[in-house]
Amino acid sequence: MFISFEGIEGSGKSTALSRLCSLLALSGRAFVRTMEPGGSKLGQSLRALLLDARNSIGPEAELFLYLADRAQHVRQHIRPALEAGSVVLTDRYADSTIVYQGYGRGLDVRELFRLNELAVNGLWPDCTLIFDLPPELGLERARTRNREQGIDVSEGRFEAEALDFHRRIRAGYLDWAARHPERCVLVDAEASPDAVFAQVSAIVLPRLGAVSE
């Protein structure tokens, strides 16, 4: 079972993912938690390049760096873990490229779909949770978190984008989710952390079978 977590900056997906992992660990269920960019050793170098607000990166170069990160991530970690029977939970995956580089940067979405297919050799998640909230709210949360952790420059390239960009990302996720109802489920991320986690549990746990809260 392969599950991805998606959403705009500051949507609370990583927090919900951490809670879910604690629950799964308690239940003894084998799982792998991972993320993009940066889910492999090569990817960690790519992540530093991609997120540093001091780097100026054109849309095409940005696209190929994310695809390189993903190709390595799938080959080295995700596919082997799935083949070993593990549940894989990833913080962002191919839908981020469709939405950020497509709806956000204006690259052709159908082309991005094909390039993703090539990068991951056809591996799409069984289920994708899309955390939805107004971008004003998410950005405020993300910028505050980055300032507090002192990573507003080293990891702030996307947080520095104008609100308009983040509005396109939110609308892009909603549009893309509506086109893939067989695997995409929306999470109301404006709710309290407990209410958000209740939604996540209700979506994920039944798909994992025997795990209960």
Ligand code: TYD
């Ligand atoms: P990260 O710090 O992991 O952000 P978050 O906590 O919001 O998940 O940064 C990842 C950034 O990279 C995020 O702004 C979205 C962007 N991104 C893309 O533009 N395309 C992609 O394919 C991926 C995986 C991420």
